[in-house]
Amino acid sequence: MATSPTVQRQARAVRLGPRSLTALALVSAVGVAGFGWPFLAPPTSQLSAHAQDAPWLFAGLLVLLVAVVAAAISESGLGPKAVAMLGVLAATGAALRPIGAGTAGIEPMFFLMVLSGRVLGPGFGFVLGSVTMFASALLTGGVGPWLPFQMLAMGWFAMGAGLLPGPDRLRRRAELAMLAGYGFLAAFAYGTVMNMAGWPFMSALASNVAFDPHAPVAANLARFVAYCVATSLGWDLGRAVVTVVLTLLLGPAVLRALRRATRRAAFETPVTFEAPRQ
16 A cells, blocks of 8 residues: 655744744834835825935834844744754855856855745744845945845745745655746845835936936836836846756755755754763
8 A cells, every 4th residue: 555755844943933923024014115115105205305315214224123033033942953054054155145246147045045945944034044145245245235125135035935835745846846936036026126225326317217206106116117127137037047947956955955954953852951970
């Protein structure tokens, strides 16, 4: 009689409790406002009157809120085993990012974030994405007002992989196809939201695709689409294609390695220390 395949539950290196979920929802809501305020604030609002200051204010606020979320998630169960796994994956992701510096779309760290979020769950994925982007910015000297937006966007990117369906049963080709499809779409989404973060910094006098605080929302939306097509479409397409290719080629081996590491780590088992024998 045929036996059913063994079901391996998705590892939960970080357990999201009520407090961490509330903090994550809060920072995500503020992040949506920080990214999309040019389309949310009417031209007559005080926020539009401070178009050059608003990105800086949101960047400063996001720094504090991301720190609050990280602290809340850590308090909810980021144990020593998860910290060790986080350190290894964040260091690997930070080392992969400079490989594509200056080359359109070659950003291999994205596929690692997708696979890690898938195996280790949404809570770990959010922390990993944020920490990896912060570490890579320190490594490459990419620290600036855009960094908090990058940390939040990458946290969303990796967390989304952990929320994909079938984490316990879906395997092999079906899982790889789903992860590749998610990576392709999420790579474009990441580029789009990061365009939203940098777009208001442009002066309306510099280009007809720049944000105009006095223009209606429909006009600014058309400007933003033109800005994305003119400045980042090729880069985003390259990032999406590289993510898909690496996921399909290296995904099986990386997924096996991550799942093997999580089984050995046994995140659900608490770490205990025995007193030395006399």
